[in-house]
Amino acid sequence: MDDKSFNQSAWEGLQEWGKENGLEKGNGFDYAQSNEKADYIPNLNRLIRDEYDLIFGIGFELKEDLQKVAKQYPDTHFALVDDTIEADNAVSITFKEHIGSFLVGVAAAQKTETNKLGFVGGVDSPLINKFESGFIAGAKSVNPDIEVEVEYAESFGDPAKGKIIASNMYNNGIDIIYHASGGTGNGVFNEAKDIKQNDPERKIWVIGVDRDQHEEGQIGDHNVTLTSMVKRVDVAVKNVTEQAMNGEFPGGEKLEFGLEEDAINVATTNEDAMTKEIVDSVNEWKEKILNGDVEVPQTHEELKGFIDSL
Protein backbone atom coordinates (compact mmCIF):
# COMPACT_ATOMS: atom_id res chain seq x y z
CA MET A 1 0.00 0.00 0.00
CA ASP A 2 2.96 2.30 0.43
CA ASP A 3 5.13 1.34 -2.52
CA LYS A 4 5.10 4.95 -3.73
CA SER A 5 3.82 3.52 -6.98
CA PHE A 6 1.00 1.42 -8.25
CA ASN A 7 -0.60 0.05 -5.12
CA GLN A 8 -0.34 3.27 -3.19
CA SER A 9 -1.87 5.19 -6.05
CA ALA A 10 -4.78 2.77 -6.35
CA TRP A 11 -5.41 2.94 -2.62
CA GLU A 12 -5.35 6.74 -2.70
CA GLY A 13 -8.02 6.64 -5.40
CA LEU A 14 -10.23 4.50 -3.17
CA GLN A 15 -9.61 6.66 -0.13
CA GLU A 16 -10.57 9.76 -2.04
CA TRP A 17 -13.75 8.08 -3.20
CA GLY A 18 -14.47 6.98 0.36
CA LYS A 19 -13.96 10.49 1.68
CA GLU A 20 -16.37 11.95 -0.83
CA ASN A 21 -18.98 9.41 0.18
CA GLY A 22 -18.45 9.54 3.92
CA LEU A 23 -16.91 6.10 4.21
CA GLU A 24 -13.75 4.95 5.90
CA LYS A 25 -11.37 2.02 5.81
CA GLY A 26 -13.04 -1.15 7.08
CA ASN A 27 -16.46 0.41 6.67
CA GLY A 28 -17.23 0.69 3.00
CA PHE A 29 -13.84 -0.09 1.57
CA ASP A 30 -10.70 -1.97 2.55
CA TYR A 31 -7.55 -3.49 1.18
CA ALA A 32 -5.84 -6.83 1.38
CA GLN A 33 -2.10 -6.97 1.02
CA SER A 34 -0.48 -9.94 -0.67
CA ASN A 35 3.13 -10.64 0.13
CA GLU A 36 3.36 -13.44 -2.38
CA LYS A 37 1.39 -15.10 -5.11
CA ALA A 38 -0.06 -17.71 -2.79
CA ASP A 39 -1.83 -14.93 -0.88
CA TYR A 40 -3.95 -13.81 -3.80
CA ILE A 41 -6.74 -16.37 -3.58
CA PRO A 42 -7.16 -16.25 0.23
CA ASN A 43 -7.19 -12.46 0.12
CA LEU A 44 -9.73 -12.36 -2.70
CA ASN A 45 -11.92 -14.88 -0.87
CA ARG A 46 -11.78 -12.86 2.31
CA LEU A 47 -12.94 -9.73 0.52
CA ILE A 48 -15.72 -11.65 -1.21
CA ARG A 49 -16.84 -13.17 2.08
CA ASP A 50 -16.97 -9.70 3.59
CA GLU A 51 -19.41 -8.86 0.82
CA TYR A 52 -17.55 -6.14 -0.99
CA ASP A 53 -19.35 -5.34 -4.22
CA LEU A 54 -16.32 -4.41 -6.24
CA ILE A 55 -12.82 -5.82 -5.91
CA PHE A 56 -9.76 -4.41 -7.65
CA GLY A 57 -6.78 -6.54 -8.53
CA ILE A 58 -3.77 -4.27 -8.85
CA GLY A 59 -1.18 -5.57 -11.32
CA PHE A 60 -1.12 -8.15 -14.08
CA GLU A 61 0.17 -10.82 -11.71
CA LEU A 62 -3.33 -11.22 -10.31
CA LYS A 63 -4.79 -11.98 -13.72
CA GLU A 64 -5.17 -15.75 -13.41
CA ASP A 65 -6.47 -15.79 -9.87
CA LEU A 66 -8.86 -12.96 -10.47
CA GLN A 67 -10.16 -14.74 -13.56
CA LYS A 68 -10.78 -17.82 -11.45
CA VAL A 69 -12.71 -16.13 -8.66
CA ALA A 70 -14.65 -13.97 -11.11
CA LYS A 71 -16.08 -17.16 -12.55
CA GLN A 72 -16.89 -18.61 -9.11
CA TYR A 73 -18.66 -15.49 -7.88
CA PRO A 74 -20.70 -14.07 -10.73
CA ASP A 75 -22.53 -11.63 -8.41
CA THR A 76 -19.40 -9.81 -7.29
CA HIS A 77 -17.76 -7.20 -9.49
CA PHE A 78 -14.06 -7.31 -10.26
CA ALA A 79 -11.56 -5.02 -11.92
CA LEU A 80 -8.02 -5.81 -13.03
CA VAL A 81 -5.45 -3.07 -13.44
CA ASP A 82 -2.79 -3.34 -16.13
CA ASP A 83 -4.05 -6.38 -17.98
CA THR A 84 -7.18 -7.74 -19.58
CA ILE A 85 -9.65 -10.14 -18.03
CA GLU A 86 -12.48 -12.04 -19.70
CA ALA A 87 -15.66 -12.14 -17.63
CA ASP A 88 -19.03 -10.40 -17.70
CA ASN A 89 -18.66 -9.31 -14.09
CA ALA A 90 -15.11 -8.01 -14.51
CA VAL A 91 -13.62 -4.94 -16.12
CA SER A 92 -10.11 -4.51 -17.48
CA ILE A 93 -8.27 -1.27 -16.75
CA THR A 94 -5.27 -0.46 -18.86
CA PHE A 95 -3.48 2.77 -19.64
CA LYS A 96 -2.36 4.49 -22.79
CA GLU A 97 1.29 4.48 -21.75
CA HIS A 98 2.36 4.92 -25.34
CA ILE A 99 0.72 8.33 -25.43
CA GLY A 100 2.35 9.52 -22.24
CA SER A 101 5.65 8.15 -23.52
CA PHE A 102 5.12 10.02 -26.78
CA LEU A 103 4.71 13.27 -24.88
CA VAL A 104 7.84 12.81 -22.76
CA GLY A 105 9.58 11.93 -26.03
CA VAL A 106 8.51 15.32 -27.34
CA ALA A 107 9.89 16.97 -24.21
CA ALA A 108 13.17 15.07 -24.53
CA ALA A 109 13.52 16.04 -28.17
CA GLN A 110 13.15 19.71 -27.26
CA LYS A 111 15.65 19.44 -24.43
CA THR A 112 18.42 17.35 -25.98
CA GLU A 113 21.56 19.08 -27.17
CA THR A 114 23.27 16.02 -28.61
CA ASN A 115 20.24 14.70 -30.51
CA LYS A 116 20.86 11.33 -28.91
CA LEU A 117 18.37 9.84 -26.46
CA GLY A 118 18.34 6.62 -24.50
CA PHE A 119 15.55 4.26 -23.48
CA VAL A 120 16.03 1.72 -20.69
CA GLY A 121 13.32 -0.92 -20.52
CA GLY A 122 12.67 -3.45 -17.78
CA VAL A 123 11.75 -6.63 -19.62
CA ASP A 124 11.37 -6.81 -23.40
CA SER A 125 7.60 -7.38 -23.51
CA PRO A 126 4.55 -5.98 -25.30
CA LEU A 127 3.80 -3.68 -22.35
CA ILE A 128 7.24 -2.09 -22.24
CA ASN A 129 7.45 -2.01 -26.04
CA LYS A 130 4.47 0.32 -25.80
CA PHE A 131 6.55 2.77 -23.77
CA GLU A 132 9.49 2.40 -26.14
CA SER A 133 7.46 2.89 -29.34
CA GLY A 134 5.65 5.93 -28.00
CA PHE A 135 8.85 7.53 -26.78
CA ILE A 136 10.72 7.08 -30.06
CA ALA A 137 7.72 8.28 -32.06
CA GLY A 138 7.42 11.41 -29.91
CA ALA A 139 11.10 12.27 -30.22
CA LYS A 140 11.20 11.68 -33.96
CA SER A 141 8.04 13.69 -34.52
CA VAL A 142 9.88 16.76 -33.26
CA ASN A 143 13.13 16.00 -34.99
CA PRO A 144 13.49 12.95 -37.27
CA ASP A 145 17.29 13.13 -36.98
CA ILE A 146 17.24 12.23 -33.30
CA GLU A 147 18.73 8.85 -32.53
CA VAL A 148 17.27 6.73 -29.75
CA GLU A 149 19.32 3.91 -28.27
CA VAL A 150 17.23 1.16 -26.71
CA GLU A 151 18.45 -1.23 -24.02
CA TYR A 152 16.52 -3.78 -21.99
CA ALA A 153 17.87 -4.76 -18.59
CA GLU A 154 15.73 -7.94 -18.61
CA SER A 155 14.75 -7.20 -15.03
CA PHE A 156 12.61 -4.71 -13.11
CA GLY A 157 14.73 -5.02 -9.99
CA ASP A 158 18.38 -4.77 -11.02
CA PRO A 159 19.70 -1.27 -10.29
CA ALA A 160 23.28 -2.41 -10.87
CA LYS A 161 22.40 -3.27 -14.45
CA GLY A 162 20.50 -0.03 -14.85
CA LYS A 163 23.53 1.87 -13.66
CA ILE A 164 25.93 0.22 -16.11
CA ILE A 165 23.54 0.77 -18.99
CA ALA A 166 23.10 4.42 -18.06
CA SER A 167 26.85 4.88 -17.65
CA ASN A 168 27.41 3.45 -21.10
CA MET A 169 24.72 5.64 -22.63
CA TYR A 170 25.89 8.88 -21.04
CA ASN A 171 29.45 8.06 -22.12
CA ASN A 172 28.28 7.69 -25.70
CA GLY A 173 26.88 11.19 -25.89
CA ILE A 174 23.29 10.46 -24.90
CA ASP A 175 22.05 13.27 -22.69
CA ILE A 176 18.51 12.15 -21.77
CA ILE A 177 17.42 8.68 -20.69
CA TYR A 178 13.80 7.60 -20.35
CA HIS A 179 13.44 4.54 -18.15
CA ALA A 180 10.47 2.21 -17.94
CA SER A 181 12.10 -0.32 -15.69
CA GLY A 182 10.82 -0.06 -12.10
CA GLY A 183 13.60 -0.58 -9.57
CA THR A 184 16.22 -0.98 -12.29
CA GLY A 185 15.62 2.71 -12.97
CA ASN A 186 17.09 3.56 -9.56
CA GLY A 187 20.45 2.72 -11.09
CA VAL A 188 19.78 5.11 -13.95
CA PHE A 189 18.99 7.95 -11.54
CA ASN A 190 22.00 7.01 -9.46
CA GLU A 191 24.35 7.19 -12.43
CA ALA A 192 22.95 10.52 -13.60
CA LYS A 193 23.38 11.99 -10.12
CA ASP A 194 26.87 10.57 -9.88
CA ILE A 195 27.88 12.32 -13.10
CA LYS A 196 26.17 15.51 -12.00
CA GLN A 197 27.97 15.46 -8.66
CA ASN A 198 31.35 15.31 -10.38
CA ASP A 199 30.47 17.79 -13.09
CA PRO A 200 27.52 20.03 -12.20
CA GLU A 201 27.80 21.77 -15.57
CA ARG A 202 27.09 18.61 -17.52
CA LYS A 203 23.57 18.67 -18.96
CA ILE A 204 22.14 15.21 -18.50
CA TRP A 205 18.64 14.17 -17.59
CA VAL A 206 16.47 11.23 -16.63
CA ILE A 207 12.78 10.85 -17.41
CA GLY A 208 10.86 8.99 -14.74
CA VAL A 209 7.94 6.64 -15.09
CA ASP A 210 4.60 5.68 -13.46
CA ARG A 211 4.70 8.51 -10.92
CA ASP A 212 6.51 11.81 -10.56
CA GLN A 213 10.09 10.77 -9.82
CA HIS A 214 11.24 14.27 -9.00
CA GLU A 215 12.48 13.24 -5.58
CA GLU A 216 14.76 10.55 -7.04
CA GLY A 217 16.57 13.12 -9.15
CA GLN A 218 17.57 15.56 -6.42
CA ILE A 219 21.31 16.08 -6.10
CA GLY A 220 22.37 19.12 -4.10
CA ASP A 221 20.80 22.14 -5.75
CA HIS A 222 20.28 20.30 -9.01
CA ASN A 223 17.63 17.88 -10.11
CA VAL A 224 18.31 15.47 -12.95
CA THR A 225 14.65 14.49 -13.37
CA LEU A 226 13.52 16.32 -16.48
CA THR A 227 9.96 15.05 -16.23
CA SER A 228 8.02 11.83 -15.60
CA MET A 229 5.38 9.89 -17.46
CA VAL A 230 2.71 9.75 -14.78
CA LYS A 231 0.15 6.99 -14.74
CA ARG A 232 -2.76 7.85 -12.47
CA VAL A 233 -4.04 4.51 -11.22
CA ASP A 234 -6.01 6.43 -8.60
CA VAL A 235 -7.98 8.26 -11.25
CA ALA A 236 -8.93 5.00 -12.95
CA VAL A 237 -9.83 3.27 -9.69
CA LYS A 238 -11.99 6.15 -8.55
CA ASN A 239 -13.66 6.41 -11.92
CA VAL A 240 -14.62 2.73 -12.03
CA THR A 241 -15.74 2.79 -8.41
CA GLU A 242 -18.06 5.70 -9.07
CA GLN A 243 -19.55 3.94 -12.07
CA ALA A 244 -20.16 0.83 -9.99
CA MET A 245 -21.76 2.86 -7.21
CA ASN A 246 -24.16 4.39 -9.69
CA GLY A 247 -25.15 0.95 -10.89
CA GLU A 248 -23.33 1.43 -14.18
CA PHE A 249 -20.49 -1.03 -13.66
CA PRO A 250 -18.92 -1.57 -17.10
CA GLY A 251 -18.75 -5.38 -16.73
CA GLY A 252 -16.92 -7.24 -19.49
CA GLU A 253 -15.51 -4.04 -20.94
CA LYS A 254 -11.89 -3.22 -21.53
CA LEU A 255 -11.30 0.33 -20.40
CA GLU A 256 -8.23 2.18 -21.58
CA PHE A 257 -7.44 5.30 -19.60
CA GLY A 258 -5.50 8.12 -21.18
CA LEU A 259 -5.34 11.87 -21.64
CA GLU A 260 -9.10 12.30 -21.79
CA GLU A 261 -9.57 11.05 -18.25
CA ASP A 262 -6.45 12.83 -17.01
CA ALA A 263 -5.07 9.39 -16.13
CA ILE A 264 -1.90 9.95 -18.19
CA ASN A 265 0.16 12.98 -17.41
CA VAL A 266 3.51 14.64 -17.99
CA ALA A 267 5.07 15.95 -14.77
CA THR A 268 6.20 19.56 -14.74
CA THR A 269 7.67 19.66 -11.24
CA ASN A 270 11.17 20.51 -12.44
CA GLU A 271 10.39 24.04 -13.58
CA ASP A 272 14.02 24.95 -14.27
CA ALA A 273 14.37 22.13 -16.77
CA MET A 274 10.86 22.01 -18.19
CA THR A 275 10.87 25.47 -19.70
CA LYS A 276 7.73 27.15 -20.94
CA GLU A 277 8.60 26.35 -24.56
CA ILE A 278 8.85 22.65 -23.78
CA VAL A 279 5.60 22.58 -21.84
CA ASP A 280 3.86 24.50 -24.62
CA SER A 281 5.18 22.09 -27.18
CA VAL A 282 4.02 19.11 -25.13
CA ASN A 283 0.56 20.65 -24.83
CA GLU A 284 0.50 21.30 -28.57
CA TRP A 285 1.15 17.61 -29.29
CA LYS A 286 -1.37 16.67 -26.62
CA GLU A 287 -3.98 18.62 -28.60
CA LYS A 288 -2.96 16.90 -31.80
CA ILE A 289 -3.34 13.49 -30.19
CA LEU A 290 -6.71 14.38 -28.65
CA ASN A 291 -7.93 15.68 -32.03
CA GLY A 292 -6.90 12.46 -33.66
CA ASP A 293 -4.29 14.14 -35.90
CA VAL A 294 -1.59 11.87 -34.56
CA GLU A 295 -1.93 8.12 -34.16
CA VAL A 296 0.68 7.08 -31.59
CA PRO A 297 2.28 3.69 -32.31
CA GLN A 298 2.06 0.95 -29.68
CA THR A 299 4.23 -1.78 -31.21
CA HIS A 300 7.50 -2.06 -33.10
CA GLU A 301 5.63 -2.61 -36.40
CA GLU A 302 3.42 0.43 -35.89
CA LEU A 303 6.47 2.45 -34.95
CA LYS A 304 8.19 1.50 -38.21
CA GLY A 305 5.19 2.65 -40.21
CA PHE A 306 5.01 5.83 -38.14
CA ILE A 307 8.64 6.73 -38.77
CA ASP A 308 8.37 5.95 -42.49
CA SER A 309 5.42 8.33 -42.76
CA LEU A 310 7.28 11.25 -41.16
Added chain:
Amino acid sequence: MDPWVSIIVATFIGAIFSIIHAVASVSFRANQVVSGVAINMLALGIGVYLTKQWYGKGQTDMVSEPFFRTDIPILADIPIIGPIFFQGIYVTSYIAIIFAFIAWYVLYRTPFGLRLRAVGEHPMAADTNGINVYRMRYIAVILSGALGGLGGSVFALTIVSNFSHSTIVGQGFMALAAVIFGKWHPLGAMGAALFFGLAQSLSVVSGGIPVLQDVPQVFLLIAPYVLTILALAGFIGRAEAPRANGEPYIKGSR
Protein backbone atom coordinates in the same frame (compact mmCIF):
# COMPACT_ATOMS: atom_id res chain seq x y z
CA MET B 1 25.80 12.50 7.20
CA ASP B 2 28.96 11.01 5.93
CA PRO B 3 28.66 7.75 4.00
CA TRP B 4 31.69 6.50 5.89
CA VAL B 5 29.71 6.60 9.10
CA SER B 6 27.03 4.53 7.38
CA ILE B 7 29.35 1.76 6.33
CA ILE B 8 31.04 1.62 9.71
CA VAL B 9 27.65 1.30 11.41
CA ALA B 10 26.64 -1.38 8.89
CA THR B 11 29.84 -3.26 9.61
CA PHE B 12 29.12 -3.26 13.34
CA ILE B 13 25.50 -4.29 12.90
CA GLY B 14 26.58 -7.07 10.55
CA ALA B 15 29.04 -8.30 13.16
CA ILE B 16 26.46 -8.23 15.95
CA PHE B 17 23.80 -9.88 13.82
CA SER B 18 26.13 -12.71 12.87
CA ILE B 19 26.49 -13.66 16.54
CA ILE B 20 23.09 -15.35 16.18
CA HIS B 21 24.61 -17.60 13.57
CA ALA B 22 27.64 -18.28 15.73
CA VAL B 23 25.51 -19.17 18.75
CA ALA B 24 23.33 -21.49 16.69
CA SER B 25 26.00 -23.26 14.71
CA VAL B 26 29.03 -23.20 17.02
CA SER B 27 27.52 -23.46 20.49
CA PHE B 28 24.32 -25.34 19.69
CA ARG B 29 25.77 -27.29 16.77
CA ALA B 30 22.87 -26.49 14.48
CA ASN B 31 23.15 -27.24 10.80
CA GLN B 32 24.92 -24.24 9.32
CA VAL B 33 22.94 -24.25 6.11
CA VAL B 34 19.63 -24.17 7.97
CA SER B 35 20.82 -21.50 10.37
CA GLY B 36 22.29 -19.46 7.53
CA VAL B 37 19.13 -19.59 5.43
CA ALA B 38 17.02 -18.69 8.46
CA ILE B 39 19.22 -15.68 9.23
CA ASN B 40 19.13 -14.65 5.60
CA MET B 41 15.34 -14.46 5.73
CA LEU B 42 15.33 -12.92 9.19
CA ALA B 43 17.68 -10.15 8.09
CA LEU B 44 15.47 -9.19 5.19
CA GLY B 45 12.37 -9.29 7.37
CA ILE B 46 13.92 -7.13 10.08
CA GLY B 47 15.30 -4.75 7.47
CA VAL B 48 11.93 -4.17 5.88
CA TYR B 49 10.16 -4.04 9.25
CA LEU B 50 12.51 -1.39 10.63
CA THR B 51 12.25 0.58 7.41
CA LYS B 52 8.49 0.66 7.88
CA GLN B 53 8.85 1.71 11.50
CA TRP B 54 11.36 4.46 10.83
CA TYR B 55 10.23 5.77 7.48
CA GLY B 56 6.54 4.91 7.56
CA LYS B 57 6.73 3.22 4.17
CA GLY B 58 8.09 0.13 2.49
CA GLN B 59 11.33 1.71 1.30
CA THR B 60 13.70 4.38 2.46
CA ASP B 61 14.09 7.73 0.75
CA MET B 62 16.98 8.15 -1.63
CA VAL B 63 20.23 8.39 0.32
CA SER B 64 21.27 12.03 0.36
CA GLU B 65 24.94 11.35 1.05
CA PRO B 66 25.96 8.32 -1.00
CA PHE B 67 29.43 7.59 -2.33
CA PHE B 68 30.20 9.38 -5.55
CA ARG B 69 32.71 8.45 -8.16
CA THR B 70 35.94 10.40 -7.91
CA ASP B 71 39.37 10.66 -9.47
CA ILE B 72 42.28 9.59 -7.34
CA PRO B 73 44.72 12.52 -7.14
CA ILE B 74 48.07 12.13 -8.95
CA LEU B 75 47.43 8.51 -9.99
CA ALA B 76 44.58 9.65 -12.25
CA ASP B 77 47.04 11.69 -14.34
CA ILE B 78 49.19 8.75 -15.37
CA PRO B 79 48.71 8.20 -19.10
CA ILE B 80 46.67 5.12 -20.13
CA ILE B 81 46.65 3.51 -16.67
CA GLY B 82 45.17 6.61 -15.03
CA PRO B 83 41.95 6.80 -17.08
CA ILE B 84 41.43 3.05 -16.85
CA PHE B 85 42.00 2.51 -13.15
CA PHE B 86 41.93 5.80 -11.33
CA GLN B 87 39.41 8.12 -12.95
CA GLY B 88 35.74 8.10 -12.05
CA ILE B 89 35.96 5.19 -9.62
CA TYR B 90 34.37 4.42 -6.32
CA VAL B 91 36.87 4.50 -3.50
CA THR B 92 34.96 1.56 -2.04
CA SER B 93 35.99 -0.67 -4.96
CA TYR B 94 39.60 -0.24 -3.95
CA ILE B 95 38.75 -0.83 -0.33
CA ALA B 96 37.28 -4.18 -1.36
CA ILE B 97 40.46 -5.09 -3.23
CA ILE B 98 42.63 -3.98 -0.32
CA PHE B 99 40.50 -6.08 2.03
CA ALA B 100 41.15 -9.15 -0.10
CA PHE B 101 44.90 -8.63 0.32
CA ILE B 102 44.51 -8.00 4.05
CA ALA B 103 42.49 -11.21 4.32
CA TRP B 104 45.19 -13.11 2.45
CA TYR B 105 47.90 -11.67 4.70
CA VAL B 106 46.01 -12.40 7.88
CA LEU B 107 45.05 -15.93 6.85
CA TYR B 108 48.39 -17.06 5.51
CA ARG B 109 51.01 -14.91 7.18
CA THR B 110 49.96 -14.49 10.81
CA PRO B 111 49.64 -16.90 13.75
CA PHE B 112 46.01 -15.86 14.07
CA GLY B 113 45.38 -16.91 10.46
CA LEU B 114 47.06 -20.26 11.00
CA ARG B 115 44.80 -20.92 13.99
CA LEU B 116 41.77 -19.80 12.04
CA ARG B 117 42.55 -22.21 9.23
CA ALA B 118 43.35 -24.95 11.71
CA VAL B 119 39.93 -24.83 13.36
CA GLY B 120 38.37 -25.13 9.91
CA GLU B 121 40.58 -27.94 8.70
CA HIS B 122 41.13 -30.07 11.74
CA PRO B 123 39.57 -28.65 14.89
CA MET B 124 40.61 -31.57 17.07
CA ALA B 125 44.28 -31.10 16.22
CA ALA B 126 43.90 -27.41 16.92
CA ASP B 127 42.25 -28.16 20.24
CA THR B 128 45.06 -30.52 21.20
CA ASN B 129 47.49 -27.66 20.58
CA GLY B 130 45.67 -25.46 23.02
CA ILE B 131 43.64 -23.37 20.59
CA ASN B 132 40.19 -22.47 21.82
CA VAL B 133 38.17 -23.82 18.88
CA TYR B 134 34.87 -22.25 19.93
CA ARG B 135 36.41 -18.84 20.43
CA MET B 136 38.19 -18.95 17.09
CA ARG B 137 35.03 -20.01 15.32
CA TYR B 138 33.03 -17.25 16.97
CA ILE B 139 35.61 -14.73 15.82
CA ALA B 140 35.51 -16.12 12.29
CA VAL B 141 31.73 -15.92 12.05
CA ILE B 142 31.65 -12.40 13.50
CA LEU B 143 34.32 -11.22 11.07
CA SER B 144 32.35 -12.65 8.17
CA GLY B 145 29.23 -10.88 9.45
CA ALA B 146 31.14 -7.61 9.63
CA LEU B 147 32.39 -8.00 6.07
CA GLY B 148 28.91 -8.95 4.88
CA GLY B 149 27.44 -5.82 6.46
CA LEU B 150 30.18 -3.75 4.88
CA GLY B 151 29.55 -5.23 1.43
CA GLY B 152 25.80 -4.75 1.62
CA SER B 153 26.04 -1.16 2.76
CA VAL B 154 28.49 -0.32 -0.01
CA PHE B 155 26.08 -1.75 -2.56
CA ALA B 156 23.23 0.34 -1.15
CA LEU B 157 25.36 3.48 -0.99
CA THR B 158 26.86 3.27 -4.46
CA ILE B 159 24.54 1.44 -6.83
CA VAL B 160 21.00 1.63 -5.46
CA SER B 161 20.85 4.72 -3.24
CA ASN B 162 18.01 3.42 -1.11
CA PHE B 163 16.84 0.33 0.74
CA SER B 164 13.80 -1.76 -0.02
CA HIS B 165 12.97 -5.45 0.01
CA SER B 166 14.61 -5.87 -3.38
CA THR B 167 17.80 -3.88 -2.82
CA ILE B 168 19.98 -6.90 -2.15
CA VAL B 169 18.94 -9.72 -4.44
CA GLY B 170 21.40 -12.55 -4.77
CA GLN B 171 24.66 -10.65 -4.38
CA GLY B 172 25.46 -12.63 -1.24
CA PHE B 173 24.94 -15.88 -3.08
CA MET B 174 27.17 -14.63 -5.88
CA ALA B 175 29.78 -14.06 -3.20
CA LEU B 176 29.44 -17.69 -2.10
CA ALA B 177 29.94 -18.77 -5.70
CA ALA B 178 32.99 -16.51 -5.95
CA VAL B 179 34.51 -18.18 -2.88
CA ILE B 180 34.17 -21.64 -4.42
CA PHE B 181 35.20 -20.40 -7.85
CA GLY B 182 38.23 -18.79 -6.25
CA LYS B 183 39.20 -22.09 -4.62
CA TRP B 184 38.60 -20.86 -1.06
CA HIS B 185 41.44 -18.36 -1.34
CA PRO B 186 40.85 -14.63 -0.69
CA LEU B 187 42.74 -13.51 -3.79
CA GLY B 188 41.08 -16.23 -5.85
CA ALA B 189 37.68 -15.05 -4.64
CA MET B 190 38.60 -11.51 -5.58
CA GLY B 191 39.60 -12.63 -9.07
CA ALA B 192 36.35 -14.57 -9.38
CA ALA B 193 34.34 -11.53 -8.31
CA LEU B 194 36.10 -9.33 -10.85
CA PHE B 195 35.43 -11.98 -13.48
CA PHE B 196 31.71 -12.03 -12.60
CA GLY B 197 31.62 -8.27 -12.88
CA LEU B 198 33.31 -8.33 -16.27
CA ALA B 199 30.94 -11.00 -17.56
CA GLN B 200 27.91 -9.04 -16.40
CA SER B 201 28.99 -5.80 -17.97
CA LEU B 202 29.76 -7.47 -21.31
CA SER B 203 26.10 -7.58 -22.32
CA VAL B 204 25.78 -3.85 -21.71
CA VAL B 205 28.93 -2.55 -23.35
CA SER B 206 28.85 -5.05 -26.23
CA GLY B 207 27.26 -2.46 -28.50
CA GLY B 208 30.48 -0.49 -28.51
CA ILE B 209 32.86 -3.40 -29.01
CA PRO B 210 33.23 -4.40 -32.69
CA VAL B 211 33.70 -8.16 -32.12
CA LEU B 212 30.70 -8.42 -29.82
CA GLN B 213 28.37 -6.11 -31.72
CA ASP B 214 26.74 -8.87 -33.76
CA VAL B 215 26.39 -11.38 -30.95
CA PRO B 216 22.70 -11.72 -29.99
CA GLN B 217 21.94 -10.09 -26.62
CA VAL B 218 20.62 -13.28 -25.08
CA PHE B 219 24.00 -15.00 -25.34
CA LEU B 220 25.71 -12.15 -23.57
CA LEU B 221 23.03 -12.12 -20.90
CA ILE B 222 23.60 -15.78 -20.05
CA ALA B 223 27.36 -15.48 -20.50
CA PRO B 224 28.21 -14.91 -16.82
CA TYR B 225 26.40 -18.06 -15.78
CA VAL B 226 27.69 -20.19 -18.62
CA LEU B 227 31.24 -19.01 -18.06
CA THR B 228 30.92 -19.76 -14.35
CA ILE B 229 29.71 -23.29 -14.98
CA LEU B 230 32.47 -23.86 -17.53
CA ALA B 231 35.08 -22.48 -15.21
CA LEU B 232 33.88 -24.56 -12.29
CA ALA B 233 33.63 -27.69 -14.39
CA GLY B 234 36.90 -27.46 -16.24
CA PHE B 235 39.40 -24.72 -15.85
CA ILE B 236 40.12 -24.41 -12.20
CA GLY B 237 40.09 -28.03 -11.17
CA ARG B 238 38.62 -29.20 -7.91
CA ALA B 239 37.75 -26.52 -5.40
CA GLU B 240 38.41 -28.16 -2.07
CA ALA B 241 36.56 -26.75 0.87
CA PRO B 242 38.20 -26.72 4.31
CA ARG B 243 37.80 -30.22 5.68
CA ALA B 244 35.74 -29.33 8.71
CA ASN B 245 33.60 -26.82 6.80
CA GLY B 246 30.05 -26.90 8.11
CA GLU B 247 30.78 -29.44 10.80
CA PRO B 248 30.17 -28.52 14.42
CA TYR B 249 33.05 -29.35 16.72
CA ILE B 250 32.23 -31.52 19.66
CA LYS B 251 34.99 -31.57 22.22
CA GLY B 252 36.34 -35.00 22.93
CA SER B 253 34.61 -36.79 20.06
CA ARG B 254 36.65 -38.66 17.48
